[in-house]
Amino acid sequence: MPATPALRRYNKRVLISCAAYGFSLVGGISYFNNHPGAHGPTAYLAALIPALAIIGVFVAVGRYLVEERDEYLRMLMVRQTLVATAFALSLATLWGFLNSFDLAPRIDSYYVAVVWFAGLGVGSCVNALIERRAR
């Protein structure tokens, strides 16, 4: 995609969120290693800050969709995020049922976000395929 001003802001926000995630995760792990069994407000803060950093990426996607003035590029991102959402929800549903019948181990729910990010890659491939077929 061409680097429109909205895309540049999106990239900047994603980079900031990823950096914040990395630092807060290291900080959180360090905190819980030094305070085993912590439960106070600081513990909740240490646990939630990495999550807020990931939510920052979702906010960046939303801001991009609002700020992108090129309607065709906006449509491509909408399609990409729809594919990512369908991908993540489908895998979460499949895994959930397998887990319910003891056919798959339990995994932490934040992996849905990880799968959604992978779904953005799938969405990008879908965009490329649709565009190529239409030529």
Place this chain on the structure above:
Amino acid sequence: MNNHLRDLRGKRGWSQQELAERLEVSRQSVNAIETGRYDPSLPLAFKIAELFGLAIEQVFTSPSKNP
């Protein structure tokens, strides 16, 4: 939706990039519209028609007339 954008652009001697700059959109958008991969919104369709000094139906073909 079919359109005459490529012909109109060619008559003016504009590249896709030049047309994109006049329309304040990306070159990819112009390419997608020209090749029929993307139907522009009504405001953008009007902007395209006005840029060429034509009525909107002189640039875009109604799908009901040319399915």
